[in-house]
Amino acid sequence: MQKLGDFKLPHFFNYPPYFTLQPVRETREKQIQLWKELILDYCRTQKIFVIRLEEEFPLFSNSVIERTLSHEAREAFLSALVAEGRAEWLDKGRRNCLILWHRIQEWADIIVNFVKDNGFEDSVMTVEEIRSGIESRGTELQGIDRTILVRALKLLEHKGKLAIFKGTSTDDEGVKFSV
Amino acid sequence: MVKYSREPDNPTKWSYLSMLQNLEQKKSFLISRKKYPKLIAAGMSNFFSKAEVTSSGRPVLLHNEVECHLLSAVDLEPEDHRHFSLLKSGLLILTTHRLIWLPSSSASTPTSASAIPLAAISHIFSSKKSLKSVFHSPRIRFQVLVSSDGRVFDPSSGSGSSSGSGSRSVVVTAVIRGKGDCDGFLVKFWDSWRARAWETTKTSSSGSGSASGSGAATGIGGGLYSSDGSVRMVGVAGILRKEQEMWESTDKSLQDAFQDLNALMSKAKEMVMLAEKMRQKLLSGTSSQTSGTNDEDMGSKEEMQDWLLSVGIISPVTKESAGALYHQQLSRQLADFVRIPLESAGGMINLIDAYCLFNRARGTELISPDDMLQACSLWEKFDVPVMLRKFDSGVMVIQNKSHSDEEVFARIKSLVTKPEALRTGISPTDAAMTLGIAPAMAKEHLLTAESKGLLCRDISPDGFRFYINLFPEIDPCNMYFVKDYGICSTWIKAVSTTGAGGLGIGERSSTFR
Numbered sequence: 001m002q003k004l005g006d007f008k009l010p011h012f013f014n015y016p017p018y019f020t021l022q023p024v025r026e027t028r029e030k031q032i033q034l035w036k037e038l039i040l041d042y043c044r045t046q047k048i049f050v051i052r053l054e055e056e057f058p059l060f061s062n063s064v065i066e067r068t069l070s071h072e073a074r075e076a077f078l079s080a081l082v083a084e085g086r087a088e089w090l091d092k093g094r095r096n097c098l099i100l101w102h103r104i105q106e107w108a109d110i111i112v113n114f115v116k117d118n119g120f121e122d123s124v125m126t127v128e129e130i131r132s133g134i135e136s137r138g139t140e141l142q143g144i145d146r147t148i149l150v151r152a153l154k155l156l157e158h159k160g161k162l163a164i165f166k167g168t169s170t171d172d173e174g175v176k177f178s179v
Numbered sequence: 180m181v182k183y184s185r186e187p188d189n190p191t192k193w194s195y196l197s198m199l200q201n202l203e204q205k206k207s208f209l210i211s212r213k214k215y216p217k218l219i220a221a222g223m224s225n226f227f228s229k230a231e232v233t234s235s236g237r238p239v240l241l242h243n244e245v246e247c248h249l250l251s252a253v254d255l256e257p258e259d260h261r262h263f264s265l266l267k268s269g270l271l272i273l274t275t276h277r278l279i280w281l282p283s284s285s286a287s288t289p290t291s292a293s294a295i296p297l298a299a300i301s302h303i304f305s306s307k308k309s310l311k312s313v314f315h316s317p318r319i320r321f322q323v324l325v326s327s328d329g330r331v332f333d334p335s336s337g338s339g340s341s342s343g344s345g346s347r348s349v350v351v352t353a354v355i356r357g358k359g360d361c362d363g364f365l366v367k368f369w370d371s372w373r374a375r376a377w378e379t380t381k382t383s384s385s386g387s388g389s390a391s392g393s394g395a396a397t398g399i400g401g402g403l404y405s406s407d408g409s410v411r412m413v414g415v416a417g418i419l420r421k422e423q424e425m426w427e428s429t430d431k432s433l434q435d436a437f438q439d440l441n442a443l444m445s446k447a448k449e450m451v452m453l454a455e456k457m458r459q460k461l462l463s464g465t466s467s468q469t470s471g472t473n474d475e476d477m478g479s480k481e482e483m484q485d486w487l488l489s490v491g492i493i494s495p496v497t498k499e500s501a502g503a504l505y506h507q508q509l510s511r512q513l514a515d516f517v518r519i520p521l522e523s524a525g526g527m528i529n530l531i532d533a534y535c536l537f538n539r540a541r542g543t544e545l546i547s548p549d550d551m552l553q554a555c556s557l558w559e560k561f562d563v564p565v566m567l568r569k570f571d572s573g574v575m576v577i578q579n580k581s582h583s584d585e586e587v588f589a590r591i592k593s594l595v596t597k598p599e600a601l602r603t604g605i606s607p608t609d610a611a612m613t614l615g616i617a618p619a620m621a622k623e624h625l626l627t628a629e630s631k632g633l634l635c636r637d638i639s640p641d642g643f644r645f646y647i648n649l650f651p652e653i654d655p656c657n658m659y660f661v662k663d664y665g666i667c668s669t670w671i672k673a674v675s676t677t678g679a680g681g682l683g684i685g686e687r688s689s690t691f692r
Contacts, residue, residue, distance in 0.1 A: 008659075010653075010658045010659050011659070011661060011667065011671055012649060012653055012658075012667075014674060015646070015649055015670070016604065016637040016639065016644075016646060017604075017635035017636060017637045017646050017648075017649075019637075019639075020635075020636055020637050020638045020639075022635060022636065023629075023636070024629055024630055024632060026632055027629075027632060027635060027648060027650055030650040030651065030653070030655075031650060033655040034650070034653060034655055034658065036655075037655050037656075037658055038658070041658075066639070067637075067639060
């Protein structure tokens, strides 16, 4: 079983043409689809929120068949994700990509569920606590990327489910739920 | 405006240099005529030959003539001076060609410059040292050939025959009254006479330059003769002379060359005009064609087209009329010829390869690439079993009309699903070997198959390879699922037997995520 860490790789990961950006339109579309799914899967299981194009990314190389995705190919696949709304470019130079294997809305829903599950309906928490507090251990919120969390919270605030306020100068931002 | 004149001794040669010489001579002659009108009359009956003199009194030297020695206050006395005048107290100049006597300016009776060609001298007497000679002025005596009219034989005039026409000879005495070196003069006299420099001048074919220029720098006295009697190139004079000669010979050869070139150019002009006329005729002929033109007209027009083509002029007839007969014939010939190479090349041959083969087979009368293209494009109009095909990459090939891409694809597919090919893919070379065609052709086929979705490319440091396309069989929503009897499972099997894939045979079953 081919693994990358504890992630199980699909069989076509060893298919050399998989690592070459295909010129023929139909073939390329298929290839892009497969890569998108693979990236999302991998990031989800490994809790990777940001992919930096200039750094090594284990998923983009296969040492068994000695193939690596070219920069052009990486950009192509990530751009496809962005177009689908499953990722966002963090900078104009397209060097860093935020992966949204849960959409922001999904994250928002997860937060709401989290709040409900733990009875935090009317309480106050800091943003950091949501990320790394005891309650969030074992949940999907554990170790969530701060940017994503804030975005989700903002979305919920917009919906009126909570209120974000700035704490004292040295403190973290706080959230008051009113789910 | 320079006019050409003929050289006297070679009537077929044209040289403007000889014209110059003639002009010079004419000029000096006219000047001396003006100066001594009475003397001309006197000189006519003179024994000696005329010597040209410049306006400043210097002798006009002949081509290659070099002054050797000078003696002043010399009397020239022909023995038979009843009829002939004697020249008194003049300057005697010995040159390689002549003895020139110039009258001194203080001469009592004005006389003209005279010369005795050395060629006319038949004998030089050696000086006798006697008692008498101690008291007398030194004398040099020599024998001169005399022509029938009683004057000194002048070998440079008239018909130019070198054998003496003079039947008798007269002894001339040069009495040296001046202080010059008589013995030295005599030695030089002997040398010059023996050297016969005038004979080499006669046989040389180049025109003569302006003689006064070449003679001016030569000094009086020794050093100008080498032991074999030829003129030595010495000092500035020698250099100048050499330059002169080189320039003259270059000029002459240029003249000759340009003669031919001018002739060629005039002929070429005629040819071009003729070709244009033909062309116009052809064009007007085709445009005004009526349905009732007789065969003769057509035939001659065809002929004219062929002729124009043979001299390299493109036929002005347009494509609608199926081009010239030449191209039609060529087209058919090419179609016949290319059949055999096509078979051995597996049904498809690069246009460039076909061109080379065809020309090699022709041996002579090679065709140009343009002709080749024209001939191939004419195949559309005929019923020939071959066709010209252009790939997306721009490569042009000749292939059989019966050639089908499908068949090639089937062969490629069977090649690429072999276990070895499944593991490592195929390169254009592999395909070429298996299909029996050239690598370039194989690559074209592979690219075409790729564009049809049959293959996938793999670019790596190992090179450019092709694999069977697995993508259609993979479901993105169900990536880990592998059908039991699809190409994917075949591939997995092939890959895993070497242990390269590491997926294991047991992993074929589906797993949902």
